[in-house]
Amino acid sequence: MDIQNIFVLTGAGISAESGLGTFRDRGGVWSRFDPMKLATPEAFAADPVVVHDFYNMRRRDAMKAEPNPAHAALARLEAELTARGGRLFLCTQNVDDLHERAGSREVVHIHGELLKARCTACGAVQAWREDLSVETPCPSCGTRGSMRPDVVWFGEMPKHLDAIEDALLKSDLFVAIGTSGAVYPAAGYAAQAREFAIPTLALNLEAADNAGMFAKTRLGPASETVPAFLADILAGGDGAG
Incomplete structure (x- = not known):
């Protein structure tokens, strides 16, 4: 053929x-964490610190994996x-x-990609390997509190x-x-x-x-x-x- x-x-x-980790299998990520509190635009708007902590952990895990x-x-x-x-x-x-x-x-x-970050203020996407926080300024426009992982959340x-x-x-x-x-x-x-x-x-x-x-x-x-x-x-x- x-x-x-x-x-x-x-x-x-x-x-x-x-x-x-997988997501939907028994013992997967979404059996241990509530995706509606961690992987939606609404969750990020309500508690960006918690969402950043979750994705910072995942980013570090991804970089350690081979x-x-x-x-x-x-x-x-x-x-x-x-x-x-x-x-x-x-x-x-x-x-x-x-x-x-x-x-x-x-x-x-x-x-999307975990090792990229996107600014919700100007839309610029950057390669990103460090932790993100609500204090992280956008390298393109300087806005603080606007940076998020460039991943697709539920509802996007x-x-x-x-x-x-x-x-x-x-x-x-x-x-x-x-x-x-x-x-x-x-x-x-x-x-x-x-x-x-x-x-x-x-x-x-x-x-x-x-x-x-x-x-x-x-x-x-x-x-x-x-x-x-x-x-x-x-x-x-x-x-x-």
Whole structure:
């Protein structure tokens, strides 16, 4: 099978083996913290100190984490497809930078990036690795109290939707890795791929909420299933083994 353009959607499951928690699984982040008090514009307006503390903790955890073999395999797949004249469109729901640190060159963050900060006063976005607080001045306009993580909170519009839709419709294969299948619009991409007769494959630790939308599924840790997927693609298979 000649697969040239692959659309890969990754979720928290791919970073779990790097020590970063998932969100909706038993024991996940949202089972321990109330997202309505930490991950909404209203929560930030009501108590920015608490929200900053939560995201400062997550930013420090993300910077300490290291990419795992699943991240490395996707970086290699990108390079191999590019060399063939194809493309890997890597869309991640994750706000960490593990894909980039593993070597992936083009990563689309549908939910934003934890290592960036945005000013609500002037709209400027900055690379950011330090803690944020209500006293942090915006490097662009100098306003204090306006800096926030450049992540998508509940109730906000995901990023890059037009580019994602365009890449999905041009793909030869849709692959979801480590996703819960519960967060939209990303959870709807498998159904959209099927609508356009694009083969679908899920690589998950356990079946996702939208498992019925996938033609094929491989269950297991991402550090095992993703390198196996890569090997199968490079051997001329369809990635399902």
